[in-house]
Amino acid sequence: MARFRKNKRIPFVRPIGKKLPSSVDHVTGDKIPKSFVFSRGKLPGVLRQLQTDLRKLMLPYTALKLKEKKRNNIKDFLNVAGPMGVTHFLILSKTDSSPYLRVGRTPQGPTLTFKIHGYSLAADVIKAQLRPRCHKDLFQNPPLIVLSGFGTGEQHLKLTTIMFQNIFPAIDINTVKLASCQRIVLLSYNKDTKLIDFRHYSIRLQPVGVSRRVRKFVQNRQAPNLSGLQDVSEFLTRPGYGSESEVDDEAATVSLPTDLGRLNRASNKSAVKLQEIGPRMTLQLVRIEEGLCSGGIIFSEFGDKISSKAEKTENAGEQSEDDEEDNEQDDEEGEDQDDDDEEQDDED
C-alpha cells in the first residue's frame, strides 16, 4: 500500500489561536479593546507560565496561542495589531534584577513600565486552596476591574487608572447579564510602599439564609438519605452547624435583580463570594513613556540611572537605552523629586 505523505509545504503562518470576536461591541457600539500578551527576550520557565496566566486573564479578547519568534520586533507586532484591532500590548521581560511588565497602548500610546517585585502563578494559588473551583465558562466573559487607592490625584496614578480601565471593555448597565460577570481583577495601591497589588478572583453568589442541607440538595439534586429520619421536616429543619463563612457582614450581601441559576433568586439576599484564581503580582510603577516603548519619558519613579545593558534584554527593533537617555535629556518632566539626580547623571 502506498504511504500517503503530506507533500505540500505549508508556509509558516503565525497561528493566532481562535478567531477573535468582533471589533465593535454590539451593545455599546464602542470599540472593544483587545490585547496581545508576549515577551521580549528569553524568559525562564516560570515567567513563561506567568505569561500564559496573564493571557488567560485577558480572555476572551486576546490571542491565547500567540506565537512569537525571536526575530520579531515590536514593529512586527504593531503591523499585525492594526488590522486585527488590537489596542494594548502587555510585554513581559526580565533583567538581572527583576522581571518587568510593560503595558502600552497601540499604536502610539503611552507605555507604563512596572517592576514585578513578586508574583505567584495561578497553578500555585490554586494548589494552595482547599476547594478550587473553576467554572467551565469562566473565561468566556471579560473580567470586571476594581482599582483602589489610586485616587490621590497624582498624574501618574490617574494615567494608570485610565489605562487599566480601558484595557477591559465597558459594561452597559442596561443590558449586562449578571451571569456574565464572573471574574474580577483588583488593583490596590499602597501609598506608603508605592506598590500595587494585583489580584484576580472569580465571583460566586450564594444564597443567604438557606440552610446548608437545603442548598446542597438543590445544587446537587441528589436524593438525600432519609433512612434515619422520622419525617421530612426533620431533614429540613435540623439545625446543622453552619459553615464559618456563613457569618457574613451585611456589606457582602446583595439582593439580585434577576435570577441567577437555580439557587439565587431575584430580590433575595445572596452573598458574594470571591475565590482567588489566576496570578498574583506585586508591581511598582517605574516609568511612563510617551510612545509605545519609545518616546520621551514623562514620569520616572526612581532617579535610577538606567544603564544601557540592564532593563532591555535585546532586539534590533527596539529602542536601545541610549536613545532613551537622549530622550530623557530632551523632555524631562516628572513629578518625582529624584529627577534632579537623574538629570545630573545624564548630562555627560
Next chain:
Amino acid sequence: MKKKKQIPAGGLDSDLSSTIHSQSEFFDHLIELIPSRFYISADDDSKPWYQGLSKAAKASLRLKTKENLKLARRNRFDPDAEPSSVAKLVQQREDGESPSKEIDLGDSEKKSVTYEELREKLRRKIEALKGNRGENRFDEKKMRNEWNKRSRDGEGEGSAREKRENVGEDNDDDGEEIIEYGKVKLGDEGEGRNSNKKRKMSKAQELEKAKKKKEVMKENPSVAEKETWKAAVSRAMGVKVHDDAKLIKGSMKREKKRKEKNAEKWKERVGTVEKMKEERQKKRRDNIVGRINDKKARKIAKREKKLMRPGFEGRKEGFITKE
C-alpha cells in the same frame, strides 16, 4: 301612584336634592365606565417626534414606555390602591398643568430682562475655566468617579443600596480608600453626544495645529508638560491625538499618492473603455464591408460559373492575337 308622589315631611328641597344627588351619582358611574382615553386628550407635545430620534433615544423611550406600562398594570391590579376614576385623572391633569404654566410665564418674563446678565455670567465662566485648567481636571476626575460609583450597581451586579453607602463612606476627603471601577456605560449619555460631536479637521489644519503646539511647547516647559500629560491621558482613553507633525505630513503624502493613483486608474479605465468601443465599432464596420464584398464576389462567381465549360477558361478577355 299618587301615594308614591307624596311629599315627605321634610319638604320639597331635601327630596329634590337627594334625587339630584342620586342621579348625578348614577351619571358619574356611567361616565366612569368609559375608558378615560376617549375622554381626556393626550398631551401631544409631551411626545417628541419618534421617528426623528437617534437610536439611543429611541431605545430609552422604549424602555420608558415599557416601564410605564408595567407600572400602570401594577396600579390597575393593586388591591390596596383606590380605584382611579376619570374625575381624579382630570384633577391630576389640572394640577399638573397649572403650576407648570405659571412657571413658564414667569420664566419668559425673566428671560428678556436678564439676557445681559446671562452673557456676563458666560464670560466669567469661560475665564474661570481658562484659568483653572489644571485644578479643574482633578475635580472632573473626582466627579466622574462619584458619578461612576453612584450609578454603577455594585460592579455590575444587582443594585445594592448598602454597597453604595459603603462606597460613599470610602470617598472621603482624606482620599485614602477611593475605589474606582471599570468603564460603565449609562444609557442616557448617548442622547447628549449627538450635538457635541466634533468635526474632523482636515489634515492641513491638523498640521498647522501640531506645529503651533510644538512651538508653544518649546517656549513654555510647564505648558509642554501639561500638554504631554493630556495627550497621554487621551491616548490611554482611546482618543486619537495627532500631535506629531512628521506623522501628519507622512499621512498627507500618502493620501496624495493614493489620490494620484486613483486618478490614474480612472484615466486608464476611461481609456480602455474608449479603446474597446473603437475596436468593437471597427469590427462591426469591417464585418459589414466584408459582407458587401462577399456578396459582390458571389455574384461574380455565379456569373462566371456558367462560362466554366470544359475546354474553356472563362470569359474571353480579348483576341488571341495582339492587335
